[in-house]
Amino acid sequence: MKCPTALLTLPLLFAAPAMAADAQPRPDQLAFRDIYKELVETDTTLSAGSCTLAAERMAARLTAAGFADSQLTLFADPAHPKEGGLVAVYPGTSKTAKPILLIAHIDVVEAKRADWERDPFRMVEEDGYFYGRGTADDKAQAAVWVDTLIRFRKENYKPKRTVKVALTCGEETNGAFNGAEWLAANRRDLIDAEFALNEGGGGDSDGKGKVIGQSVQVGEKTFANFRLETRNPGGHSSAPVPDNAIYQLAAALTKIGQYEFPLEMTDTTRRFFAEAGTARGDETGRAMAALAKDPTDKAAEAIVNADRFLHSNLRTTCVATLLDGGHAPNALPQRAGANVNCRIFPGHPIEEIKAELERVIGDPGVTVTQLPPKRPAPPAPPLDPRVIGPMQTLVDKYWPGLKVIPAMANGYTDATFLGAAGIPTYGIPGMWGDPDGNGAHGLDERMEVRSVYVGRDYMFDLVKAYADEP
Numbered sequence: 001m002k003c004p005t006a007l008l009t010l011p012l013l014f015a016a017p018a019m020a021a022d023a024q025p026r027p028d029q030l031a032f033r034d035i036y037k038e039l040v041e042t043d044t045t046l047s048a049g050s051c052t053l054a055a056e057r058m059a060a061r062l063t064a065a066g067f068a069d070s071q072l073t074l075f076a077d078p079a080h081p082k083e084g085g086l087v088a089v090y091p092g093t094s095k096t097a098k099p100i101l102l103i104a105h106i107d108v109v110e111a112k113r114a115d116w117e118r119d120p121f122r123m124v125e126e127d128g129y130f131y132g133r134g135t136a137d138d139k140a141q142a143a144v145w146v147d148t149l150i151r152f153r154k155e156n157y158k159p160k161r162t163v164k165v166a167l168t169c170g171e172e173t174n175g176a177f178n179g180a181e182w183l184a185a186n187r188r189d190l191i192d193a194e195f196a197l198n199e200g201g202g203g204d205s206d207g208k209g210k211v212i213g214q215s216v217q218v219g220e221k222t223f224a225n226f227r228l229e230t231r232n233p234g235g236h237s238s239a240p241v242p243d244n245a246i247y248q249l250a251a252a253l254t255k256i257g258q259y260e261f262p263l264e265m266t267d268t269t270r271r272f273f274a275e276a277g278t279a280r281g282d283e284t285g286r287a288m289a290a291l292a293k294d295p296t297d298k299a300a301e302a303i304v305n306a307d308r309f310l311h312s313n314l315r316t317t318c319v320a321t322l323l324d325g326g327h328a329p330n331a332l333p334q335r336a337g338a339n340v341n342c343r344i345f346p347g348h349p350i351e352e353i354k355a356e357l358e359r360v361i362g363d364p365g366v367t368v369t370q371l372p373p374k375r376p377a378p379p380a381p382p383l384d385p386r387v388i389g390p391m392q393t394l395v396d397k398y399w400p401g402l403k404v405i406p407a408m409a410n411g412y413t414d415a416t417f418l419g420a421a422g423i424p425t426y427g428i429p430g431m432w433g434d435p436d437g438n439g440a441h442g443l444d445e446r447m448e449v450r451s452v453y454v455g456r457d458y459m460f461d462l463v464k465a466y467a468d469e470p
Contacts, residue, residue, distance in 0.1 A: 051169030052084035080177035099162035101193035104142035105171035159467035180414035184421035200427020217427025219380025220409035234334035381424030431455030
């Protein structure tokens, strides 16, 4: 499922009819819906909610399905008692096959009741959509993972691989306690896996019932915030001098605004530009394909750069987002500062980007400080055919004619922490969203009912495809 936080919407243009929905939900779909509803109706905002409660409720469902206490680990940092999570383990039969990890975050963005048409913490089914905060980001996926393990138990399924589920908190709030980060640092053994399935991929629709693309996220950028600051003795505004903290900062920001980080490609982005570009068939598409063949083609790059998503997908970007300065309207400024937000192309340490900003500014009087939290910068996971292949095989079944396109996110997910811990993480195809982003992070968040039910079936089949292979 796509995560609008990560700016993952991709201009895919592969058309195929969506699968028709059942006239009435199947009994197993209704059972899943109950899990989904309970998760959505458990407030997990940072300000007033509790991921710990949501994790406990999911653990209770797994216990009721027959999971032993030894297969369930509830965790929480004592300093953050409401930001806990859950790891559940369904054992495989093979002693040599490495596990697979299914991860989803259960925290959500804040939602004010007064701003919404419906109560954001009541899941409402209306006009073919499920409404509620977290319906799209990311509780549908979390509910599918819990439901998958329950279905395994009911079927007495005997996979070769062990299947693990991690439900974590903190993905939506920079600097908050992050469950994925905590597990990677403190319980790496608990989540050990050959690879992980995550949010970030998914489908696109035309907004009229047709699924037009399916993608798999393979890699993402790292974010970093830098504080730029200038200082000055100041003085009375009636006697201005050239040495002005605001002017000095403005000159530095102008240099950053005019600077273009060099074009780069990973195996993923090269394949994305080649395949998505060929499918588009327009001028931009032809330029995308040309750039995939020859990244030094400046004419093609100029055309592609006109699209802001594609431009950013080719490089590190840094942009000023906050500005402050001065202390009185009749005084020369003693201090001026700005926040510069960078989205860093995979493989570049944050320290390298800080050094590049300092080089571009070229003024030792402008200090550049990296602000917490500091995220790792892991390399992109490989385009492993053993991972990508089953995705395409099942897309052929569910959406004949569509091609799974690997893509790199301009933003980030918890895959950052797993990748840094040596667990390649992929955002999977399956559920699809509308062109408007489905209100994720905004008002009246929703998911199409057909997307949830069909995506659930796809994801269940996908997990089994991996679990059955040693």
